[in-house]
Amino acid sequence: MFAYAGKILHVNLTTGEIKTESLSEKMAKDYIGGIGLGIRLLFDNSKPGTDPFDSDNPLIYLTGPLSGTMGPTGGNSYAVVSKSPATGGIGNAEAHGFFGPDLKRAGYDAVVIKGKAPKLSYLWIDDDKVEIRNGEQLKYKTVNETDHMIRNELGDFYIRVSAIGEAGEKLCRFGAIINDEFRAIGRSGMGAVMGSKNLKAVAVRGTHDVNVANLPGFMEFVKLIHERMKGPATKKYKTLGTPENVLVLNSLSALATRNWTNATFEGADKVSGEYLNEHYVKKVVGCATCGMRCDHIAVVPEGPYKGSTSRLEFECLWSMGPLCGVDRLDAVIEAMRIVNEYGMDGISIGVVVAFAMDLYENGIITKEQTDGIDLKFGNAEALIAIIHKIGKREGWLGNILAEGVAKAAELIGGDAYKYACHIKGLELPGYDLRTLKTAALGFSVSFRGACHLRNGAYSPDVKGKVNRFKIEKGRGKMITDESHMYNIIDSLIVCKFSRGTYYDGWKDLTNYYTLATGIPITPEEMMTAGDRIENLARLFNIREGKGTRKYDDVPYKIKNFPVPDEGPAKGVCVNDEEMQIGLDDYYASRGWTAEGIPTVERLNQVGLGDLAYIAENAMKAAKEAKPEAPVPTVGGN
Amino acid sequence: MVRPQDRKFVTADPEKCIGCCVCEYACSMINEKTFNPTKSRIRAMRIGPLVNLAVTCRHCEDPACVAACPRDALTQEENTGIIRVDENACNGCGWCISACQFGAMNMHPDKKIVFTCNSCTDNETKEPQCVKWCPEEALTYVSAETLAQKYRQKAVKNLFQTVEEEAKKAKK
Numbered sequence: 001m002f003a004y005a006g007k008i009l010h011v012n013l014t015t016g017e018i019k020t021e022s023l024s025e026k027m028a029k030d031y032i033g034g035i036g037l038g039i040r041l042l043f044d045n046s047k048p049g050t051d052p053f054d055s056d057n058p059l060i061y062l063t064g065p066l067s068g069t070m071g072p073t074g075g076n077s078y079a080v081v082s083k084s085p086a087t088g089g090i091g092n093a094e095a096h097g098f099f100g101p102d103l104k105r106a107g108y109d110a111v112v113i114k115g116k117a118p119k120l121s122y123l124w125i126d127d128d129k130v131e132i133r134n135g136e137q138l139k140y141k142t143v144n145e146t147d148h149m150i151r152n153e154l155g156d157f158y159i160r161v162s163a164i165g166e167a168g169e170k171l172c173r174f175g176a177i178i179n180d181e182f183r184a185i186g187r188s189g190m191g192a193v194m195g196s197k198n199l200k201a202v203a204v205r206g207t208h209d210v211n212v213a214n215l216p217g218f219m220e221f222v223k224l225i226h227e228r229m230k231g232p233a234t235k236k237y238k239t240l241g242t243p244e245n246v247l248v249l250n251s252l253s254a255l256a257t258r259n260w261t262n263a264t265f266e267g268a269d270k271v272s273g274e275y276l277n278e279h280y281v282k283k284v285v286g287c288a289t290c291g292m293r294c295d296h297i298a299v300v301p302e303g304p305y306k307g308s309t310s311r312l313e314f315e316c317l318w319s320m321g322p323l324c325g326v327d328r329l330d331a332v333i334e335a336m337r338i339v340n341e342y343g344m345d346g347i348s349i350g351v352v353v354a355f356a357m358d359l360y361e362n363g364i365i366t367k368e369q370t371d372g373i374d375l376k377f378g379n380a381e382a383l384i385a386i387i388h389k390i391g392k393r394e395g396w397l398g399n400i401l402a403e404g405v406a407k408a409a410e411l412i413g414g415d416a417y418k419y420a421c422h423i424k425g426l427e428l429p430g431y432d433l434r435t436l437k438t439a440a441l442g443f444s445v446s447f448r449g450a451c452h453l454r455n456g457a458y459s460p461d462v463k464g465k466v467n468r469f470k471i472e473k474g475r476g477k478m479i480t481d482e483s484h485m486y487n488i489i490d491s492l493i494v495c496k497f498s499r500g501t502y503y504d505g506w507k508d509l510t511n512y513y514t515l516a517t518g519i520p521i522t523p524e525e526m527m528t529a530g531d532r533i534e535n536l537a538r539l540f541n542i543r544e545g546k547g548t549r550k551y552d553d554v555p556y557k558i559k560n561f562p563v564p565d566e567g568p569a570k571g572v573c574v575n576d577e578e579m580q581i582g583l584d585d586y587y588a589s590r591g592w593t594a595e596g597i598p599t600v601e602r603l604n605q606v607g608l609g610d611l612a613y614i615a616e617n618a619m620k621a622a623k624e625a626k627p628e629a630p631v632p633t634v635g636g637n
Numbered sequence: 638m639v640r641p642q643d644r645k646f647v648t649a650d651p652e653k654c655i656g657c658c659v660c661e662y663a664c665s666m667i668n669e670k671t672f673n674p675t676k677s678r679i680r681a682m683r684i685g686p687l688v689n690l691a692v693t694c695r696h697c698e699d700p701a702c703v704a705a706c707p708r709d710a711l712t713q714e715e716n717t718g719i720i721r722v723d724e725n726a727c728n729g730c731g732w733c734i735s736a737c738q739f740g741a742m743n744m745h746p747d748k749k750i751v752f753t754c755n756s757c758t759d760n761e762t763k764e765p766q767c768v769k770w771c772p773e774e775a776l777t778y779v780s781a782e783t784l785a786q787k788y789r790q791k792a793v794k795n796l797f798q799t800v801e802e803e804a805k806k807a808k809k
Contacts (some may be wrong), residue, residue, distance in 0.1 A: 069672050070662035098683070105673065150668075157682075158674075181686060207746055209671035217732075219666065226772055285655040285686050291772030293655055297686045309684065533662055 002213040003065045003516040004028050005107045008041070009130065011123060013197055014055060014115030017131045029519050031530075031609060032522050033064040035092045036533040037110060038081030039540060041347025042090070043611070045112055048543050052085035052189070052195040053171065055116035061103065061162075061202060062111075064493030065517050068104030068210035069218070072225050073495035074512065075289035075387045078162075084188040085173045086348075086404050088427040088450040089541035091190055093176075094493050096287040097183035099160040104443055105206025114478030117198035120169075122150060122631075125204040135200040140166045142341035143178040150203045150419040163201035164191040165343030169392045171195050172402040174348035174427070178340060186345040188426060188448050189404075205269070221515055226291040227500050233500030237294040238284065242314035243273030246322070249431065252462065253569035255318070256432040258325045258377045259354035260421055260555075263563045264430045267327025271317060276329055282309075287495075294497055298333045305334035312336055318430035319350020324357060325377030335383055337482040348404060351427035353386055356397065364412065371395045417563035421555045423450035424546060433558045435569045436461035437471045441582040442479045444552045446594075447537035453496060455483040469569070471578040476586030484530025491533060532606040534590075535598045539611050542597060542618045548597040552583055595622045639805050641698055642782040645680065647765055649691040653775035656681045656689030660776060667757055667766040675746050678754040679767050690788040691776065693767075694720060694741040694754035700754075705736035711751075727751055754795060777793035 001023075008021050023037075031037040038060045045058045060081045067073030078100030084091025103111070106125050107191035113123070121137040138146050146163040161179065168175035168191030175191030176184045185191070194200075212218045228234075237243055246268055249255040253263040269275065276298060286293030300308040310333050320326065320335045339346050359365045360375035367374065371389070372383050389398030400408045405427055409420035421428045426449025433440035442457020443450050452458055457479050460469035466475070488509060489496060506523035514520055521529075541547030554574050562573040587594060591602040597619055600612045647718065661677035679693035696718030703711045703720065709771045710726035711733060713719070727750040734742045745752045752763075756778070762769050764778040781788075794801075 070659070070666060075662070075672075101674075105675075180683075207673070207675045209673045209676075211671050215670065217665070226770075229772070283655075283687055285689065286657050288658045290657055291659065293657065293773070295686065299687075309686070361685075 001025060001028065002211055002455065002518045003069060005063070005104055005109045007107055007109060009108045009111040011111065011132070012115040012131065012454045013111045013113065013121065013132060013199060016132060016332050025519065028065070028109075028517070030490065032078070032491035032529055033109060034062050034094065034491040034530065035081055036487065036536075038062045038079055038092060038432070039090060039533060039536050041110055041112055042081050042083065043536065045538055046083065049545075052088065052091070052193055055197065057112060057193060059061040059113045059190070059193050059197060060110060061113070062493075063100055063104040063109055064465075064491065065513060065564060066492055066494065068101040068206070069212055069516055070222055070289050071218075071220060071494075071512065072229065072289055072291045073287070073498040073515065074492055075086070075146050076287045077493035077495070078103055079490065079493055080177060080185045080190045081626075082190055082193045083544065084190075084426070084448065085171070085192045085196075086406070087546060089225075089449070089544055090135055090447045090537045091188035091193070091425060092448055092490070093185040093187045094180055094431040094490055095177075095183045095185045095231070096164075096290070096495055097180035098288045099183075099368070100493070101126045101163045101210075101288055101437065102160045102204045102206040104210055105205050105208050107208050111202070113199065120198050120200055121575055122163075122201040122203060122607060123199060124154065125202065126293065127205065127207055136202045142166070142626070143343050144341065146201055147181070150201060154203065156205060158504065159203050159205045161203045163343070164194050165341055165391070166495060166581055167342040167344045167391050167402070168195035170402065171199070172342075172344060172390065172393065173404040173407065174345040174352070176343050176345045178343050182340050184340070184346065187347065187451065188204040188447065189234070189345070191343050194342040200250045206506065212516045214515045218515040221512060224430065225498070228501040228503065229498070232499065233503075234292050234294075237292060237497045240273035240277055241284075241294060241296040242282055243276050243296070243312065243317050245314040245430070245546040245624050246272045246318065247274070248462070252435065252468075253563060253565055253567050254432040254435045254462070255322055256428075256430065257322045259323060259351075259358040259419060260428075260432065260434070260561065261358070262565050263435055263569055264565045264567070265322040265325075265327075267325075267414065268322065270327045271321040271329055271332065273314075276312065276317070280329060280333060285377050292495075292498065292507045295628065298329075300330045300333050303330050308334040308337050310334075315430050316346035319347050320353070320383060320609065323350050323354040323430070326380050326383055327378070328380045331380035335387055335560060338387055338391065342387075344391060345428050347572040348386060348427040349390065351421055352390065352401050352405055352408070353383055355408070355419055355421065355562065356401055357382075359412070359416060362415075362419070363509045364410060364414060364416055364419075365397065370397050418556045418560070421557055422502065423554065424551055428451045428555065431458045432563070434561075434563050434573045435552055436468050437574060437578070438466055438468065438475050440554050440558065440574050441471050441475055441579070441586060444554050445479065445583070445586055446578070447534070447541055453486060455479045455486055457482065469572055471574070471582040473581065473585050475582055476589040480589045484527050484536050486528040487533040488526055489530070532608060535606050535608055536611070538592075538596075538598060539603075539608065543614050547596070548618065549583060549594070552596060593622075595619070597622065601604055639716045641718075644696055644716075645778050645780045646696040646718065647693050647695050647756070647758070647768060647776055647778055648695070648784060650689055650775045650777070653773045654681070654690050655773055655775070656683035656691070659770050659772055663766045663770035669725065675767075676723060678743070678752060680740070680743075690737050690782055691767075692741060695739060696720070696754075701736040701738070702733035702742050705732045709719070717756060719756050722753070724750055726749070781783045
């Protein structure tokens with residue numbers, strides 16, 4: 001095989017056993033790589049009902065077929081898949097930077113890590129030589145310190161490290177795995193799974209060749225994409241960057257503010273992409289092999305956080321800015337920096353802090369319980385202080401919040417659940433679902449919980465292609481079609497910022513794939529692979545008891561707190577009736593039952609007949625159980 | 638006979654280079670027909686997000702690598718300044734590697750002898766492949782003379798920046 005390494009590495013941290021198996025061409029073509037291959041390997045290497053923190057829960061590192069090639073964005077990527085401690089279902093995230101290509105050059109399409117090391121350790125993959133090394137000296141070190149210490153210890157600057165910080169070690173349920181300082185396997189708590197295995201980092205050095213099937217053709221394609229990357233398709237990412245969204249969403253009453261209390265932010269001008277670039281951005285850098293560059297590196301020039309340096313994108317700027325009512329970018333940059341050091345998901349942490357601020361403002365938690373922190377919306381110092389506490393699991397509140405909003409709400413009790421904004425246990429990303437209702441439906445059915453990147457359902461709303469204040473028939477198909485594309489993007493592991501450069505869509509992607517791998521594939525076959533991955537992920541969630549209709553829902557606040565702000569969105573929120581219409585429409589477009597279970601026929605069509613028994617069991621259980629009204633998701637596992 | 642100040646080499650602009658390594662992939666693709674940065678004659682150094690630079694052979698006058706070689710395996714081409722490695726004479730001792738101040742001499746992982754920039758030329762652009770592929774236009778294939786002129790111009794422009802701005806304002 002070309003471009004693929006053709007090999008899967010298995011590491012057992014309990015026994016120290018290390019072995020490899022080969023990757024068949026059929027498996028490669030059926031699941032592409034990245035999250036597609038990862039979800040299949042998760043299925044095949046885990047037992048139903050395994051706790052995410054059980055040593056038997058596999059943590060799976062993956063490269064994509066393009067990793068290690070000169071392919072822009074596809075060349076520099078990796079993904080991690082495991083059972084998520086946030087949702088109890090599929091956990092997955094992808095990161096770019098410099099780590100992925102080395103893992104491919106070391107010779108692996110996937111690394112399946114099981115077991116639990118007897119003491120803190122790190123995994124050292126030096127081409128074919130794989131070693132579990134003592135990591136006790138790395139205890140509670142920041143991600144960046146860990147990176148430097150490992151490279152010093154092993155004596156090679158070009159070793160790439162993917163590590164967790166203190167938060168992952170302390171099983172924060174939104175712990176992230178981070179490479180190259182600020183590139184994160186961010187969502188769904190993969191860092192906590194790593195921490196539960198006593199695994200601090202994976203260090204890799206790959207020196208083998210990566211060869212593509214058709215080198216001249218491949219280089220022509222790379223040239224084409226480089227050219228397109230200089231054009232309009234990536235302009236946003238190269239100029240203001242994703243923080244451009246701040247003013248766009250604010251003008252649409254879709255900038256969730258103060259934990260979805262408001263949908264517009266009076267301080268938007270002070271945290272806008274325009275303001276960020278004018279006052280803070282020093283340089284725009286990029287990942288390996290990429291012709292685009294999008295990393296806006298912000299440096300605080302003065303004040304209490306002088307010198308603080310971090311990459312800042314819209315999602316994290318929003319979560320720690322407007323969502324917490326904070327209008328000070330210097331504090332947001334510092335918050336982002338420390339979140340990366342502790343190794344936490346930059347989206348979830350902001351939602352968690354905003355949740356705590358909402359509880360504080362509503363008298364559900366007291367100043368005594370916050371250890372004296374005045375957790376009012378807009379208090380930038382309080383934001384920084386509580387992040388430190390969460391990262392360390394310090395104090396009653398810090399410890400509880402490290403569980404994420406879903407579990408924290410359960411632990412706090414009373415009305416706390418009303419303020420916990422999550423789907424299936426994963427905190428909402430930066431869109432107000434009350435005023436972007438295709439997004440409300442799309443996020444609710446995402447297999448990793450609340451996520452804007454499983455089907456991009458915010459896009460038709462923001463672009464004005466639909467009536468965004470309403471869920472109606474037809475949205476289901478939109479979401480279904482896009483989900484296939486997003487699944488393939490994350491399986492090829494090309495960057496979502498590059499998606500506009502594939503002018504011919506599926507044709508470009510299949511061309512890219514075949515030039516690299518030499519494996520012929522048609523656009524229809526690749527679309528089916530996207531469909532297969534979606535059904536597979538759904539089956540995993542069903543197997544784990546988290547995959548049926550009642551889990552596809554939006555948070556309490558989105559349904560019960562109408563937008564109070566003046567303007568066209570005043571009074572809007574998602575009602576249950578339209579949610580049910582949307583779910584029926586979506587399931588119908590997928591060929592799933594009303595319970596949201598894939599039919600056997602559908603599974604056979606996408607080549608998952610071997611797993612149809614899971615759907616059959618679920619249908620039987622649904623028939624036996626009394627019909628129950630959908631309830632707000634409680635999440636967790 | 639080419640004047641030494643007119644010999645060309647590849648250099649990276651520190652203000653433009655982002656350490657993306659495209660040059661490494663382009664180099665190994667052309668010279669080794671594979672994607673493998675450890676076989677690249679140019680290496681990007683990313684010390685931190687704001688500290689990046691690609692580095693390769695600068696075709697020095699009186700090159701230290703040539704002087705250091707105990708087996709006379711290295712020679713410098715007079716017209717181009719390119720350092721040529723005699724593959725039969727080199728035994729991979731690496732003395733040239735310690736002599737080079739830029740870390741531009743590298744050990745080839747398969748051949749076990751040293752290798753460095755050969756100013757490979759693209760038929761179309763007449764420039765090395767790394768320069769052709771650099772998406773940031775940070776790399777240039779340039780002579781010492783042109784490089785000196787470029788930085789002199791920049792320094793003088795910077796010095797008189799305020800004067801120029803005031804003149805512009807006055808015009809308005």
